[in-house]
Amino acid sequence: PSQAGLPPPPSPAAPPVLQQLRGLATLPAELQQAIAENALALVYQPIRRCADGSVAAIETLLRWHSPGRGPVAADVFIPVAEETGLIVPIGAWVLRQACGAAARAGGSWRLSVNISPVQFSQPELVPLVAGILRDTGLPAERLMLELTEQMLLSRFPSAAEKVRKLRAMGVSLALDDFGAGFANLAALRDIRFDLLKLDRSVLRLTAAQRGPVLASLLQIARAFDLPSVVEGVEQSEDWALARQLGSDYAQGYLLGRPQHDLGEALALPVPG
Ligand code: C2E
Ligand code: MG
Ligand code: MG
Numbered sequence: 341p342s343q344a345g346l347p348p349p350p351s352p353a354a355p356p357v358l359q360q361l362r363g364l365a366t367l368p369a370e371l372q373q374a375i376a377e378n379a380l381a382l383v384y385q386p387i388r389r390c391a392d393g394s395v396a397a398i399e400t401l402l403r404w405h406s407p408g409r410g411p412v413a414a415d416v417f418i419p420v421a422e423e424t425g426l427i428v429p430i431g432a433w434v435l436r437q438a439c440g441a442a443a444r445a446g447g448s449w450r451l452s453v454n455i456s457p458v459q460f461s462q463p464e465l466v467p468l469v470a471g472i473l474r475d476t477g478l479p480a481e482r483l484m485l486e487l488t489e490q491m492l493l494s495r496f497p498s499a500a501e502k503v504r505k506l507r508a509m510g511v512s513l514a515l516d517d518f519g520a521g522f523a524n525l526a527a528l529r530d531i532r533f534d535l536l537k538l539d540r541s542v543l544r545l546t547a548a549q550r551g552p553v554l555a556s557l558l559q560i561a562r563a564f565d566l567p568s569v570v571e572g573v574e575q576s577e578d579w580a581l582a583r584q585l586g587s588d589y590a591q592g593y594l595l596g597r598p599q600h601d602l603g604e605a606l607a608l609p610v611p612g
């Protein structure tokens with residue numbers, strides 16, 4: 341049959357998404373340079389107890405201020421770091437810096453550090469954590485690692501075995517962003533976590549949806565005997581809902597924005 345009736349091929353003018361992709365092409369080299377020039381920095385955000393607003397933990401978040409681009413969002417450069425393997429040295433640097441800062445600051449709050457699935461899959465992960473705890477003097481009981489359900493893809497040794505080793509050392513493990521991925525129940529069944537972090541997208545549902553959905557996710561946490569954190573608390577209504585539905589912890593801009601100074605993150609006032 342004739343092709344004459346087919347629509348014309350798409351216009352060759354580059355749509356904005358392609359222009360953005362061209363900008364992305366040089367990101368790996370720029371990120372490599374950022375590491376060499378110490379242009380990466382850490383910020384610290386409090387995780388508060390719902391009961392009294394006190395700081396239970398501090399999450400470490402990575403920041404990149406590029407001289408050419410300005411601040412580059414973690415959601416943009418972390419995937420680049422993962423694809424290039426740069427996340428392995430970057431992640432080790434994050435862990436060492438944060439553990440050192442937490443050890444110097446003292447106190448009994450937990451330090452929480454995000455671990456990429458790529459970093460988690462490295463056979464050296466457990467010895468790396470052990471070595472950093474030894475070098476910095478941070479007690480293992482004060483360290484929490486945040487993992488996502490993608491960690492289940494990790495093999496040799498299995499994710500479950502790595503988690504067992506870390507927990508045997510005294511390190512705790514959080515399952516991050518629950519509800520944003522596949523909300524994989526196998527992750528909760530097969531791996532013993534200490535904390536379930538409910539993704540902030542839950543609070544961005546409609547007013548009619550978020551109460552019931554949050555209540556259901558909190559029930560899942562209880563079914564697995566896990567304390568929970570509600571992420572993305574921005575409004576006083578979010579904070580009220582998290583407390584009313586019985587979450588153990590909450591985190592978000594209302595409860596403290598990420599701070600460059602760890603001491604400042606610990607000293608932020610509790611909202612009313
Ligand atoms: P995450 O681990 O779920 O971290 C929480 C993200 O939510 C952070 O974004 C934080 O700044 C943001 N956030 C906190 N409170 C609020 C709020 O009330 N409203 C809104 N809209 N956002 C809030 P950030 O720092 O841009 O990080 C994004 C993601 O990048 C993180 O999600 C984590 O998956 C990854 N990431 C950040 N730092 C590191 C790191 O050092 N290592 C690894 N592997 N991943 C990291
Ligand atoms: Mg996290
Ligand atoms: Mg999260």
Ligand code: MG
Binds near residue numbers: 517
């Ligand atoms: Mg996230």
